[in-house]
Amino acid sequence: MDGNQSLALLFLLFFKKEDSKSCPLCREKIPPSKDILVQLEYHRRLKRQSEAMGDTSSGSYMSHVNQIKRLETEIGDYEGEGLDYDGCIELPQYIVDAVKTNNIKRVLKWLGSPVDMKRLNARYPRHANASLVQAAIIARNSDLLSILLQYGADVNAMDAAGCSPLFMAIPEHSFERAR
Numbered sequence: 001m002d003g004n005q006s007l008a009l010l011f012l013l014f015f016k017k018e019d020s021k022s023c024p025l026c027r028e029k030i031p032p033s034k035d036i037l038v039q040l041e042y043h044r045r046l047k048r049q050s051e052a053m054g055d056t057s058s059g060s061y062m063s064h065v066n067q068i069k070r071l072e073t074e075i076g077d078y079e080g081e082g083l084d085y086d087g088c089i090e091l092p093q094y095i096v097d098a099v100k101t102n103n104i105k106r107v108l109k110w111l112g113s114p115v116d117m118k119r120l121n122a123r124y125p126r127h128a129n130a131s132l133v134q135a136a137i138i139a140r141n142s143d144l145l146s147i148l149l150q151y152g153a154d155v156n157a158m159d160a161a162g163c164s165p166l167f168m169a170i171p172e173h174s175f176e177r178a179r
Helices: 003-014 034-052 059-075 093-100 104-109 132-136 142-151 165-169
Strands: none
Touching: 034 059, 093 104, 093 132, 104 142, 132 142, 132 165
């Protein structure tokens, strides 16, 4: 083996791109986060919906295809459930319904006193893993939104589509909700 071949082999060994992440100590595969798996399922669902409508060439369709490829590359060949790195819990349907009907008392009772931060930042997987803040924005429930923000809800929490609460408020031309 000459010098160039040795150099090429060293390059391949040290800079080899792995399909999935491995623990540096035990070399076991590290499971992806639940957020990444939710994002993957979100884009797959929208891709299937586009295909059902016969749309396989639009920019939106291609964006979902590219996101799926990116996420699958990041996840690798992992099968199973992801890890919940941030400790979020699932937002119950009755709380989502309470947000929609402006039942602030029910939401506050569920949050507890003192407010449980895990519940305050709970996610709703049936709607792109939206946070409680995002659910309040979607429901146009500005009173609840104000309370959630005063309690310290995560205003930077992104859903599976990559939308932050502020981004969700602005397209509706609701600068009142964006404040």
